Amino acid sequence: MGKITGFMEYERLEEGYRPVEERVKHYKEFVVGLTDEQAKIQGARCMDCGTPFCNNGCPINNIIPDFNDLVYRQDWESAIAVLHSTNNFPEFTGRICPAPCEAACTLNVNDDPVGIKSIEHAIIDKAWAEGWVRPQPARIKTGKRVAIVGSGPAGLAAAQQLARAGHDVTVFEKNNRIGGLLRYGIPDFKMEKWLIDRRVEQMQAEGVTFRTGVMVGALPSEGPAAKVTNDAKETVSPEQLLAEFDAVLLAGGAEQSRDLPVPGRELDGIHFAMEFLPQQNKVNAGDKIKKQIRADGKHVIVIGGGDTGSDCVGTSNRHGAASVTQFEVMPMPPAQENKALTWPYWPIKLRTSSSHEEGCQREFAISTKAFIGHKGKVTGLKTVQVEFKDGKLVEIPGTEKEWKADLVLLAMGFTNPVPTVLEAFGVEKDARGNAKATTDFIGGYATNVPKVFAAGDMRRGQSLVVWAIREGRQAARAVDEFLMGFSDLPR
Structure with a gap:
């Protein structure tokens, strides 16, 4: 823990933001992190709470009280050792994780929670600056070969763990750069991509091989999955991988966007968020995009109230949109949760992102009935307000409305991974279209196909x-145990 009475003496301090008028002119990160002294004080707020619910609130079970105490004592090198023991990439989570650990913080019962995410951010940035993050190549090689399909956070975490266990790991990525949805699904202003490149360099020094522009299996020729980013210039069959490698881990992202099949859906100017966002990230990286989807001077409507929708809002504002409106079909949540009912679980409450603060009209309990167009291009939408009745969303008579729109972005979430990859391997799917595999301690992450795992x-x-990251780490242990009969990797 930090200072015994710290939670009574110090208030929570949030990380700062650069001014809106400054940050909307570029795609760089704009968060102002904590100073060493500020991080020390925030670490001092960690209580001697007996049962640290934050550990279980964190999916990767970060040892949060320990690194909070170490930051309070200014033992930063020990703090990064503790943090890295459970989290391969704190610079990713310290920037883009919604921090369920803070919702579970005991101090959150009747006060502001400890600023765990900002402390994590401070630890990893200082560790890189001081040169404490170094390659950790295996001392003994096993001679076993592992193929990992997908280079997002799950694939990268698994690759690093397996390489450190002594296996020869090759990561296959269909796009021209490593990172998967971490690179192409998250705007640069939330996480700059040189952070991924820096980790890739570390992992290459640890023995991981990366092959970009390689599609394993094939993408569908139509439907939402056909529109995901794909720079592949080479195709590798599942049979090739199974013949050349001792184990295969499928770790691709959920790229099958949820569609909105209402009248007028075929009009030009209606796009999935994952058509829109990756293009800007590619342009930021120096790629040339023909007919890039742009929001300049347009009235933009984003359908979907989650993080992906928020990312569309921030990107549209940076393009110079005339207006940005975001639709959410669910009712507006309360500004403050009932902590007695929700703690230590993730609460449903109104969340205003940095992108919303940059300019956005938010509409709740609204459903799109149809798209309106002229000469094949979208010009607007028809909507109706909805409410819950008998557990169902029903339309409210007399609330129909038309909205002007030159660009509509569908950000309603993702249903499942690209199905043809699983089908190519013959992997059995669950009811939602994901790879069917358990997380059991014995035999976890294994699919019905011998040697093939999924995470x-x-x-x-x-x-x-x-x-x-959690699944990648746990799957790495499962693969290591499959290959060697036992595993020393943490689960």
Whole structure:
């Protein structure tokens, strides 16, 4: 723990933001992190709570009280050792994790929780600056070969763990750069991509081989999955991988976007968020995109009230949209949760992102009935207000309305991974279209196909980066145990 009376003496301090008028002019990160002294004081707020619920609130079970105490005592090198013992990539989670650990913080029962995420951010940034993050190549090689399909957080976490266990690991990525949805699903202003490149360099020094522009199996020729980012110039069959490697881990993202099949859906100007967002990330990286989807001077409507929708809002504002409106079909949640009912679980409450603060009209309990167009291009939408009745969303008569729109972005979540990858391997799917595999201690993450494992979004469906890292680490242990008969990797 930190200072015994710290939680009574110090208030929570949030990380700062650069001014809106400054940050909307570029795609760089704009969060102002804590100073060493500020982090020390925030670490001092960690209580001697007996049962640290934050540990279980965190999907990767970060040892949070320990690194809070170490930061309070300014033992930063020990703090990063503790943090890295459970989390391969704190620079990712310290920037983009929604921090379920803070919702579970005991101090959150009747006060502001400890600023765990900001402390984690401070630890890893200082560790890189001081040169404490170094390659950890295996001392003994096993001679076993592992193929990992997908280079998002699950694939990267598994690759690093397996390489450190002594296996020869090759990561296959269909796009021209490593990172998966971490690179192409998250705007640069939330997480700059040189952070991924830096980790890739570390992992290459640890013996991991990366092959970009390689599609394993094939993408569907139509439907939402056909529109995911794909720079592949080479195709590798499942049979090739199974012949050349001792184990295969499927760790692709949930890229099958949820569609909105209402009248007018075929109009030009209606796009999935994952058509829109990756293009800007590619442009930021120096790629040339023909006919890039742009929001300049347009009235933009984003359908979907989650993080992906928020990312569309922030990107549209940086393009110079005339207006941005975000629709959410669910009712507006309360500004403050009932902590007596929700703690230590993740509460449903109104969340305003940095992108919302940059300019956005938010509409709740609204459903799109149809798209309106002229000469094949979208010009607006028809909507109706909805409410819950008998457990169902029903339309409210007399609330129909038309909205002007030059660009509509569908950000309603993702249903499952690209199905053809699983089908190519013959992997059995669950009811939601994900790879069917358990998380059991014995035989976990194994699919019905011998030597083939699945983790991350590929197994659990659309989820958080922190859950992907957890699954990648646990799957790495399962693969290591399969190959060697036992494993010393943490689970």
